[in-house]
Structure formats: C-alpha cells, structure tokens
Amino acid sequence: MVGRTRNTKSKRATLADVAKLAGVSAITVSRVLNHPDKVSDDLCHRVREAIDTLGYIPNQSASSLASARSQVIGVAIPSLSNVVFNDVLRGIYDVAGAGGYKVLLVDTHYSPIEEENMIRTLLSQSPEAMIVTGGDQTRACQRMLSSAAIPVVQMMEILEEPLDMNIGFSHFQAGFEVAQKLMACGYQRIGFIGARMDTRVQQRMAGFKEALQTQDLYHSELFTTTPSPSSIALGGELLRGLLSTSGGKLDAVFCCNDDLALGALFESQRMHLSVPKDLALCGFNDFETSAFVNPSLSSVHVPRYEMGVQAAQMILNVLKGVPNKEKQVDIGFEIRMRQSTRMASA
Amino acid sequence: MVGRTRNTKSKRATLADVAKLAGVSAITVSRVLNHPDKVSDDLCHRVREAIDTLGYIPNQSASSLASARSQVIGVAIPSLSNVVFNDVLRGIYDVAGAGGYKVLLVDTHYSPIEEENMIRTLLSQSPEAMIVTGGDQTRACQRMLSSAAIPVVQMMEILEEPLDMNIGFSHFQAGFEVAQKLMACGYQRIGFIGARMDTRVQQRMAGFKEALQTQDLYHSELFTTTPSPSSIALGGELLRGLLSTSGGKLDAVFCCNDDLALGALFESQRMHLSVPKDLALCGFNDFETSAFVNPSLSSVHVPRYEMGVQAAQMILNVLKGVPNKEKQVDIGFEIRMRQSTRMASA
C-alpha cells in the first residue's frame, strides 16, 4: 500500500475527502448530491469529478442521523416461500424503488411474536413508513407501530379497525362467493381442505361455510384443516384423507389455495378420478399454472402486484404530503371458473 | 415550540432519555443493551425498566455511525418474481436472522447497469457483507465491491475468477449431462427452448449443445431462444414454434427451466401429443409441481435453500473471524429423470 495524503488505512472516502479534493466545503458536496440545482455548474462539475476519482459513496447512516430521513420503507410479510407475496413485493419494490426508497424486508414466519421482534428490529432502522401483512399484530407491536408516528399500511385483507391505512380484499366474501358458485353448479356434497390456517384462510373458510349453511349444505365431516404449511404434496394427502372419511360421497372441494388445489388435482388424476366429472376442484390465488394445467383449475384471482403497487403508492403519497383519497382500499378479487368445475346449471 | 426538558413533541426516546429516567449515564444504557455482562444486575434491571416504560427503540443509524457495524447484509438478486430465488433467500434470511443480521434486498432486473446502481445504493447503507448473483457485474460495480473491503459471496454459479467467495454449481456441466441422459435414452432429434437467456441459461445451453455435438446430434434449427422472461405461457408458445419449424421431427426437448417445461407439457397435452411417447421433455430447477404433475417432469434439482444457507454461513464465518475452509463451494445438482422422458435404453 502506498501512503496517501490522508486516508492512511484505505477507509471509505467521506464528504470531507471529496470536498478537500474538489477544493470546496463539505456542504457544497452534500448539495451537489441532494440539491444540484443550488450549486453552480462549475462547482457541480468539479465536485462530481472528485466523487468519481475517490469512488465516494455517501454514508446513509450519517445522512439518516443528520436529516431524520432514512429513505427506508419497512415491509413485513409472513413467508418468503409463499409465492403469493412475490407479486405483492414486486409491486412494492417497483414503486418504492422508483420513488428513491429502499425496502427493508422481514419474514415473520406467520408468528405474531416473531413479527413483533422483527418489527422492532425494523423500527430501529428508522424507516419512514411501514407495510405489514394483515391485522393480527400483538398489542405491543401495534403500540410500537403507532408510536413510531410514521405511515403504516396493513395489506392483504380488509380490516375492521386499521392502524392507519389498509389495502386488501375480503377473504370472507371470497369464500362466500366460491360456495355460491359451486352450489350454482349443482354440487351437493361440498368439502373444504385448508392448510396453515392463518387469519386469511380462516376467513375464507368461514365465508365458505356460511354460504353453504344458507342452503343447508354444510357438512362438518367434509371440512379438513391442518396447521401445516401448504404444499402440492399436502394437497394430495388432504384430498385422500377427505375421500376416505367421506366415504366417497364428495362431489366438489374448495382448496384454500392453489398449492393444495393442484396437489388435489394431480392426486385425483393418479387415482383415476375424472375432474370435474367425478370431483370438482376450486383453488385460491390463481397461479399461472392453474390457467394452463389440464384440466384448467378454477380459482380466485387477486390483483397482487397491483395491491403492492398501491400500498407503496399510498405510502409515497403521504410521504410527499399528498393526502390519499381513501385510507382503506378494497382491491377486490375475481372468481375464475375453469374446467375443474362444471358449468353452472341453467 | 416550547423549550423542552427533553421530548416535548413525542419524539422517539433516546439513550439519554432512558439514562435520565434510570438515573444512570447514557453509556451504561448502551452497555445494558450490548454487553449486559459488564453491568451490575441492579443497574441492568433499572435500565431495562426504563427502556420498557419509554418504549425505547435504539437508533441503528447512530449505532452504525458510531460503531461502524451496521448489522446489515446486502443481497442482490436479478428477479423477485423468479421462484428460484425464493428458496435461496429463505436460506439467507434464516441464517442471517439467526446471526443477528438484517438483510437489505435489491432486485436488479437481470440488468448489470441496474445492478451497479442498486449495489451502490446498498453500499451506502454500509453493509457488513454482500451476497450477489453470478459474475457479470460491470467493471465499476466490481471495483465498488472490492473497495468496500467487506466479504462478498457470488452465488448461483461457479465462477472462474470470483471477486471473493463463491457458491453455486456448473450450469454448463448440468446442461451437458442432461444431453447425455437424453441421448442415453435413445433420443435423436433433440431440441432446446430457452428464455431470458441470462448468463446461467446460456451456460446450460452451451453445455447441452457441446454434448450433443460429441454425438453429432446438434441441429441448430432445433434450438429456440428468446430474451423474454420465462413463463408457462411462453413455454407453450416456444414449443409450438419449434414443432412447426422442425416439421414434426422432434423427439425430445430440454427446456431451460421448469416454467417453460410445464408450459410445454401442458401445451403438448392440449395438442394431444403423448409425453414421453411422442415427445420427451426435461426442465430445470425441479419445482414441486414437476414432481407431481402427470406425467411427472424430468428436471435438474438444485439445493437452493442449502445454497442460501451456506452463502450466509460463509459470510457469518468471516464476520466472526472464523476462516472458511473453502472460498469456493460447488453445491452440485442432480438430474431427476421422471415420466416425461423414457427410461434409458439398456
């Protein structure tokens, strides 16, 4: 190593280093970076050259400390492996990134306790806003969120009493309408298989059950649930279980998501059950696979990317001082009936 | 604004606030948080109470600035929507989280230019280490990474000249072996469909092609590629295209990933082509779907979660001062032949 003018031990260059090299004061360098319009073109140019030659990268911690602006948005999702959150995240990242914000992402593993800890960690980074999933945070967690005094969006479902802003759709209503569709198709022995059983899945199931009850078609022995995480393999297992306990008297099954539904479909095929002739299947989330598999799978489509986009936009609006028209947005859903369920009887 | 004793306007509590309430000095509070063993139980207790009643959350920016330890690991992946990276990320998050590190994640959209910008942003957060994808960073980006003087892991593929540490597998070799397997099954008219065509896909294709050439079975007209991102829909389209241009003389297709392969499989079914009788298919990445779809799909299995885990562990080791035995780890792959390709001829 060659001895250099100052940074003896090749430490990261600072504003001061750049300033010295450019022959200006530190604040001028800062301005070139943050308010270029407030600096003469001449200096601006000289400073940029110095920045380049030094490979200067601003220290965001110092900036954050001095300005109380971290440029970070904290995001908490319950699972990194659940593909559902990918699309939402993509929306958030696209909008946040375009707005100059970084995203600090944590995975709460569907546990409110973990969520509380992760959100505490997140808050220690002084995020300028937070996006969290659902509404079952611990009391302590909600207090933290509130006293952080930053915009918060709770996403994925419509909440009775949002902490601040809220975007999502009614899982209860979605479940309810799926049941209506299946009944309209003439199915009588209608079952349900669910996994993970987080709040949103529970609501889907509750809505589904309620609709069945209106027609006296709810049979508790046709409902199977497990706290295990969803997978295609599990979908097959649950279907087999349901078929055996129901004594074969089963003509339609609503699966709480497309993982289970695809598993059930593939398992049906292996058991030489014809879908939808022997058994109708309906999933939830509408994966791309569902539209292309044979027979194609009926499912509930949700504009997830759009939800992420809007969640981030609501945040950016508040951060920019533009008030949102609505603090709560119902993004809706759409039931897509395909080949795995027969046409509604006229 | 009123002159304040301390926080007139419910600002976040600071170390000083906690210290005052507990009747100790700020540094003692700091120690309770970071080196509890160096503080008497009595004080420790009093301080913790004060922390609780104030709902104190440390300011990581200040900590980072003062200690030069950000507790952040930066991660750059090329796509948030590609499921492949989910598993890797899960591994990284699990290990990093357990080690007390946060993960700052960026999506480079498969663009070295974007990657350079995003990594610059990442570096401004003073991460203590970086995990990036592959080796085709821009020169400038590699310089930044090097001069950051932090541990760096390049993952997903084995590199000739890693910047620092490296974990992955040889995509060339994987493609090569897939071709060998197909040829061993007796296929003669072997095609390839590829999308996105990033470095790793190109290597798979190159290996595949080279193996075919050894047996004089490479036919350029049976290779189709597109820069478009992969999807199931695209797999179907590419297969249709290939079938029409090849005049039906095609008996096996290697798809650069399982998205395309599933699309090709579903499309074959709609065209009433029997797989593998009329056409054999092999994918890459081994999604869960591939093992369960009918017919099940041959694919190349890669220990992605494990790769994420090990990448993070290599980082943590360096950070803890424990040297890694290897700076480069070949995590391997495994070709899983299933029903979509016929058995190798004896």
Next chain:
DNA sequence: TTGTATGCGTTATCAG
C-alpha cells in the same frame, strides 16, 4: 451561490 457552526444518537476510549 457558497461557507460556518452545530447537533443528530450512539459507541470507543480512557479515567476513576
């Protein structure tokens, strides 16, 4: 347009 002084909340260093 540019610069000076000051403080952001924490930790390292050194005293006691």
Next chain:
DNA sequence: CTGATAACGCATACAA
C-alpha cells in the same frame, strides 16, 4: 463496574 468526553459523517440553520 461506571462515567465523561470525543468522535462517527452528514445536513440543517443561518451568515456571508
């Protein structure tokens, strides 16, 4: 075991 003081690197408020 505990505390005083001085950084850490940058941006705000004010001057020039």
